[in-house]
Amino acid sequence: MSKKVCGYLCKGCGIGDALDLGGLKKAAGEQGVKEFKEHDVLCSPEGVAMIQADVDAGTNALLIAACSSRAKTDEFSFGNQVLVERVSLREQVVWCSAEAEDDDRQMLGEDYMRMGGVKLTKSEPPAPFQLEGEVAKAVLVVGGGISGLNAAIAAAEAGSQVYLVEKEAELGGFLRTINKLGPQTAPYRELEDNPLPALLEKVSGHANIKTFTGATVDKTEGAPGNFTISLSNGESLRAGAIIQATGWTPYDPEKLAGDLAYGSSPNIVTNVQFEQKAKEGGLGGINSIAFIQCAGSRDANHLPYCSAFCCLVSCKQAMYVKQANPEASVYVIYKDVRTPSQSEEVYREAQRQGVIFIRRDEAYPTITGSDKLSLETMDVLLNEKVSLEELDMVVLATGMKPNNPKVVEAPLVAFGEDQEAAKKLVEEAKAQTEDWSVLNLQYRQGPNLPTLKYAMPDSHFICFPYETRRTGIYTSGTVRRPMRLTQAQDDGVGAAMKAIQAIRAAEAGCAVHPRSGDESFPEFAMQRCTQCKRCTEECPFGAINEDEKANPLPNPTRCRRCGVCMGACPERIISFKNYSVDIVGSQIKAIEVPEEDEEKPRVVVLACENDALPAIDMAARLGKSWSAFVRFIPVRCLGSVNLVWIADALSSGIDGLILMGCRRGDDYQCHFIKGSELANVRMSKISETLQRLVLESDRIKVAEVGITDHDKVAGIINEFMETIDSVGPNPYKGF
């Protein structure tokens, strides 16, 4: 675009008192921002009106030198087509430099003006990515159980076309085997009717829902807004987003043959088998029965997690027995009774009906006998062994396993390792990955949704539970974590919401979570690509496919705009309109590096904009201060940091760099999954480069800074400055 640039300097919040504005303007002028306006309070209605008048008159690239880009966002937004670059003079210069010399503070401000100026002149306003052809707006739901049915109905009732695919000949999933529901509605005491008939009626009666039973997905190609799905029955569908609601499988009771004598008597059954008997009316003649909770769940040898539904199911099934025969002796042998929320009343009701609850220890009860069964268990409340004799039946409350293949990924150190070592790590991961698929994604990174523990394709994010690592594909119900029926039902509705939203984002050409609404996307200068595959391997979201010659084939609607590909690319061919290797590199080069004898070291902090940047802002507002020799550059994710920036910085005389990002490891916080981890791995490999330049590895530090670590920011910086002092000035200064 043709840019009409203007800078705006705010004098409020101490800026005007602390800094020489003439110097600031001159510095920005060196980077192409020649025209400037000042205001006492730029964010005031008068200040904003002054800018707006310029925008109305055609100014379309604004350098706003005032407060943090996180503050006053409404005031300083002028629409998509006006580029705004914020220079954080308040937080990053004035508020955090209480102990600095005046000229150091001024140099700090001037550097930020240069950095902002060069970024503004090199950026372009993003133009949204438009898919070729019409955006597919249908939602594909795979799995016709309670969660899938609710997802399908919810999406259809919101106006979407829905394709519902079920592998069995009939819809319903586990609901088909269920006799009654436990109490769900106030006062939480009565068994309730199976909701399946009503759900099926809604589905079959809805014009927006097209159902394919007895069908599975052979192949899923494409990207959000443009998926093509081939079904096993030969049908080909187009959908904009996908919900995987493939449910669960009961834990295999054969594996409990040793612990709980499963298989030794026909009267030892699982809760699933018992439900079937209840549905068939086969509960007559039970005078004495025991339910054993956590049969395989919460057990490191079987399922380490809690299956979340079994306590309530046993309460319900105990009620079946009591209702058929109020005189029956009914025991529930448990470790902890887990009836959360209002369902506590269901537990109370079972007790009221005479069900006896016995708390056991970790050891499983011993079950003997064939027709009539005996059971011996430790009763930890009585602190003695208890024997139950003449039991007609023992029900094992077995848990759930997700219907999803386990995916094991190669550790990140595999990237960039020598070919043989990397290959081995990749092979090892592959060997542990299950060889079947639900969606058969035609993705470079494999046919399945990545999983963490227990083969559950969960998001790992407490705040964002729907985010899988494949954009536009959401999981719903028990496939992503053990849950009760009512939860699976609600989960389907939420998944439908996310699917509808993903389609809208594809239509609008913008990102979904966590950079929702971002219209920038990575563009590849293919003529310089060396087919090294780094981008296709390292993209956390599987956004990039490969052709047979290993050329990357980007799918922008799968992309989350983190910039990990940009950080990975050794040829620097991947750029966003407003974020690129060149832009950040130019910002680094715009920093003025004083001569060595001035004894003013320079340190660049590449700071994750979600955690480190707000922590820095908060620290500054709380009056913390740190060395004025430090310059912050916010990055979308540490994973987007390209090694060439480090080289640029060091070769231009910068004395050191800190990469501030979020926590890595098992409980990683990176919302782009492994950005922080990747940065760490990449930095560990930079030591060779440093050695070649005869530079100390101490000059680079990767620091974990969480958003609430604002009390640590100053300490980390000041400690690093001491390190830089001790290793001495960068010998490349002045080259």
Add this chain to the structure above:
Amino acid sequence: MTDETKKAILVVGGGMSGLSAALEAAEAGYQVVLVEKNAYVGGRVAQLHQYFPKLCPPYCGLEINFRRVKSNPRITIHTLAEVTSIEGAPGDFTVKVKVSPRYVNDKCTACGKCADAVSATIPNPFNYGLDQIKAAYLPHDLAMPLRYVIDPSIAGTDEGQKAAAACPYGAVDLGDAGQELSLNVGAVIWAAGWTPYDPSKIEYYNFDKSPNIVTNVQFERLAAVNGPTSGAIQRPGDGAAPKKVAFIQCAGSRDENHLPFCSSICCLASLKQSTYVMEKLPEAEITIYFIDIRAMDRNEDFYTKVKASNKVQFVKSKIAMITPQANGNLILEGENTATGERFKAEHDLVVLATGMQPNTALSQVPFDVTYDPYGFLTSGQAVIGVGTVRRPSEVVTCVQDGTSAALKAIQAVGR
């Protein structure tokens, strides 16, 4: 599918459930008005030190959500605002909203000069009254909006004048009389959240008799870096580092005299809080008194991890009495159900795992809706209940629920 001419969705409550509902609907193209009674959005999660099971700071997710709000022109937020009446039906509601005065307008730059100028203090609501804060204050570090508040207690006083005089930006408006809004919306989502059960109602715990008995929500503030002790766990009574910390589960929950239901988060909250003690006071002894440990689904892993630390003693017992001692310590009495013995145990800090009371039990929706016996909103109504006004739930479930509520609202405005 999306249509700017459709009526807006009103979300009442800006906590995790309400924020999620608002964002999900807005990002699907719908207009949303969010009404929050506090001076900031973020709700109770903003007051947590960490989330279980990842032990990550809630500010992190809030920051992303706030960024989503800031970059989305379809969301309008009113803070210090409460709904006074609702009329109509899905597709066409008229809602009256009362906005209380903040006495600080949007010219505020959060520079803090007003707080420097005043000397009056108030009990800090963000820290559950554990410390005092200036009567001109920023509600918390990540407050959204990032704007100060003048407490009504000083608005008409000299102190208020001092704040106004100190503001260089004309942001203090002591004449602010608040306002009444009338909104025409197509759907109403009720996400009013919860209130910790009042522990003084459990007489035998003598909560009011000792500063060294705190609630689990207060304990979050004692561990938080932006809390009253900057994250040092101290006894409120004397500032000493506790050596024997007790967590009492089901303090009012699962009790027909108090909250008959299970509050569903308290077990995991106490397990999480035990890790705060382990980290900050490695020498301290930790005991959790419980009925059942309810670490549902994959949260079991977290329970397993805490157990494996061998730093926490788990005692299955319902504590029957807490008696404060002259030295500030507390004697707990109960029966160890595992051994059958009655016991007395002395601790120097007691954390009551108080439960969740739905705010709909304390202040009803001004519309004809039905509640369960505990005051939770029941499902499938004209006003869409979401989050902890539907059932006690942890953050993940609130987000999930907020997302599904957004879809239900979209269906309503689409009618």
